[in-house]
Amino acid sequence: MTASFKLGGLELRSRLIVGSGKYKSFEENRKALDASGAEMTTVAVRRVDLSARGAGSLLEWIPPDRFHILPNTAGCTTAKEAVTTAQLARELLDTPLVKLEVIGDPRTLFPDTTATLEAARILVADGFTVLPYITDDPVACMRLEEIGCAAVMPLGAPIGSGLGIRNPANIRIILESVSCPVIVDAGVGTASDAAIAMELGCTAVLMSTGIAAAKDPVKMAHAMKLAVEAGRAAYEAGRMPRRLHAQASSPETGLADLS
Amino acid sequence: MLNGESHSTPTPLSVLELLQNFELAKRRVAVAINAEVVPRSRFAEVFIRDGDRIEVIQAVGGGA
Numbered sequence: 355m356t357a358s359f360k361l362g363g364l365e366l367r368s369r370l371i372v373g374s375g376k377y378k379s380f381e382e383n384r385k386a387l388d389a390s391g392a393e394m395t396t397v398a399v400r401r402v403d404l405s406a407r408g409a410g411s412l413l414e415w416i417p418p419d420r421f422h423i424l425p426n427t428a429g430c431t432t433a434k435e436a437v438t439t440a441q442l443a444r445e446l447l448d449t450p451l452v453k454l455e456v457i458g459d460p461r462t463l464f465p466d467t468t469a470t471l472e473a474a475r476i477l478v479a480d481g482f483t484v485l486p487y488i489t490d491d492p493v494a495c496m497r498l499e500e501i502g503c504a505a506v507m508p509l510g511a512p513i514g515s516g517l518g519i520r521n522p523a524n525i526r527i528i529l530e531s532v533s534c535p536v537i538v539d540a541g542v543g544t545a546s547d548a549a550i551a552m553e554l555g556c557t558a559v560l561m562s563t564g565i566a567a568a569k570d571p572v573k574m575a576h577a578m579k580l581a582v583e584a585g586r587a588a589y590e591a592g593r594m595p596r597r598l599h600a601q602a603s604s605p606e607t608g609l610a611d612l613s
Numbered sequence: 614m615l616n617g618e619s620h621s622t623p624t625p626l627s628v629l630e631l632l633q634n635f636e637l638a639k640r641r642v643a644v645a646i647n648a649e650v651v652p653r654s655r656f657a658e659v660f661i662r663d664g665d666r667i668e669v670i671q672a673v674g675g676g677a
Contacts (some may be wrong), residue, residue: 562676
């Protein structure tokens with residue numbers, strides 16, 4: 355068993371946080387969530403479709419009394435929009451949690467660092483548990499921690515790209531630079547990407563497309579659960595030093611003379 | 614304006630009555646009027662005025 359961790363006022367055992375977008379159905383989403391072992395899942399907030407009365411809702415499949423629901427501010431491009439979206443989500447879900455996301459560029463979906471810092475200040479002052487999506491910039495992460503964010507969530511690669519952890523050196527510097535939880539958010543494409551993030555010492559990994567866009571999302575959710583657990587256990591175990599040359603692992607004396 | 618569409622309603626109409634008209638009163642929704650959040654506890658006492666921009670939102674699938 356690996357150690358649990360604290361996020362705001364919550365204690366979580368699973369170090370995998372998953373999204374709820376891009377699934378074929380609510381049912382598939384719930385099955386993948388169960389297979390992932392995640393205790394926390396992100397949701398977006400969007401307009402109710404007024405012409406689709408009686409349509410099913412996500413929260414019937416992912417009940418808030420069973421999972422920690424982490425609303426995001428995805429799609430917001432200004433601090434003001436993100437703050438109001440977080441406040442709406444708090445009314446909707448009775449949670450102080452918010453995954454703060456302020457997008458600075460529609461093509462790359464990279465965050466607007468200035469607007470993210472501005473929104474984080476307002477939301478922390480308003481009592482939110484702020485989990486900001488940010489670039490893998492150690493200084494931006496330090497500023498977000500100073501503001502009072504409950505964690506920092508640097509991207510491994512662009513959202514939905516599945517490119518893995520593109521700059522492990524920066525993730526390591528971030529881990530040295532802040533004392534709050536560091537959650538890699540975005541970029542994980544397959545199990546080894548998640549394991550690498552955890553082996554670096556990240557607190558947790560947040561992913562969505564890596565599971566939902568797999569051919570078999572439920573099986574990939576299970577793979578991600580194993581990868582996160584394995585990567586964390588390897589980090590806690592402490593890996594052997596790297597060597598350039600071989601070092602025999604069998605005794606080098608007492609060999610039988612078989613010449 | 615309700616979720617970006619023009620609607621005409623009898624006045625005065627509370628937020629709660631508006632939601633009831635759309636069969637949304639028992640659903641888990643949140644409301645903003647003119648980009649200001651209306652607390653759920655005040656749905657019965659906040660009234661809609663002509664020209665208000667009303668947003669009714671819910672939780673949907675969303676990613677990382």
